[in-house]
Amino acid sequence: MKQKKILLDENEMPTQWYNVMPDIPNGIDPPLDPETKQPMGPEKLAAVFPMGLLEQEMSDKSWIDIPEEVQEIYHIWRPTPLVRAYALEAALGTKAKIYYKNEGVSPSGSHKTNSSVAQAYYNKREGVKRLSTETGAGQWGSALAFATHKFGLECKVYMVRVSFDQKPYRKIMMNTFGADIVASPSPDTAFGRKILEDMPGTAGSLGIAISEALEDAATRDDTKYALGSVLNHVILHQSIIGLESKKQMAKIGAYPDVVIGCCGGGSNYAGMMTPFLTDKLEGKKIRFVGVEPASCPTLTRGVYAYDYGDVARQTPLLYMYTLGHDFIPPGIHAGGLRYHGMSPIVSALVREKLIEPISVHQLECFEAGRLFAQTEGIIPAPETCHAIRAAIIEATRDLNDPQTILFNFSGHGLLDLSSYEKYYAGELHNYDYPAEAIAAATKNLPKI
């Protein structure tokens, strides 16, 4: 019989996260203070993040223990299945072996709970009572809502106005987990009130929501801020994806020739590929392919420079690939892939030519997602469709190449069905971000 699912027992779940920082050739550049443009120490960041997470953000230790309280909650859905996509392979007529790691089985339906649970734990341990955050498509908000409830913390979510109106089910999910959620811009912060006055009826943006959540945390003693991607500590928590995958492949004597994932802020992909990185550095033949939308081509067409994480220029400056902090994402449906920047870790691995970045168009992604649903039986999130599309490109380049492909299935799309509806109705179009717009947005990068 063909073995489709490769499962781990609960006691085989990794008990340490892997920190890639010490293994990145030539390292990564430190975050800079947005005012002084000097390297930023932990003191200033401590206003919005707990020390436990700041230590991880700057850690040079390769392995960090996963606290038992976090492991216990991980066990609700972890270890996640690694699945051989036999039916997809057959539909493609390829000799390639395609494996996917299913992170869609988590409580909120994506990989984001791997970090939200850890973040809630370290905040709780340091006496924080309440977390504030922003959410675009709603996936991070739901993940944090679940995790804060588990640790008895309050949670305030600033959700970009347009998603708040278009994705009512994400809102209900967050309410179910007990979070307080408001459309951004909101009357609850000074920055939100100013935007509402200057731009009544605005659809909002992730940048505005970040600014509101940061203001909330900075102005209340009981509250800290939580970010769902980009930062080093988030990627540390996501390393459990790759660590489990490696164990699962070893169980059947397999090893990937290529590891694929979609890149928004970079967390699910880095979490998948970094545990395989040292093998490559030691000479093993393995490729890493990171996929982004052609409409938000941060890694393939952006510049590598210091930039702000938000439009209000409040965040530290990060050295990363960026389309410029005032990049306006077009309304494509992969909401989680519309960030102007990219995690410094993924950026440095692209700089070192260890990750090959590629971009794909949204129509071919939805087509890939539909084929995946019809063959494997799971409807993927629009972000995840990008990884599937890239896996199909690899598997069909030479149908006789028996290579082993591993990709991260970052989340299911059951709360994104309205995007599929638009796709079937022919309302979605391909869009290449214009070169002039990239040139204009990257002209306003901070001068260092």
Ligand SMILES: *Cc1c(COP(=O)(O)O)cnc(C)c1O
């Ligand atoms: C948020 C999200 C992404 C993109 O974020 P990364 O930090 O790049 O992982 C991808 N897929 C899903 C399902 C998401 O929810």
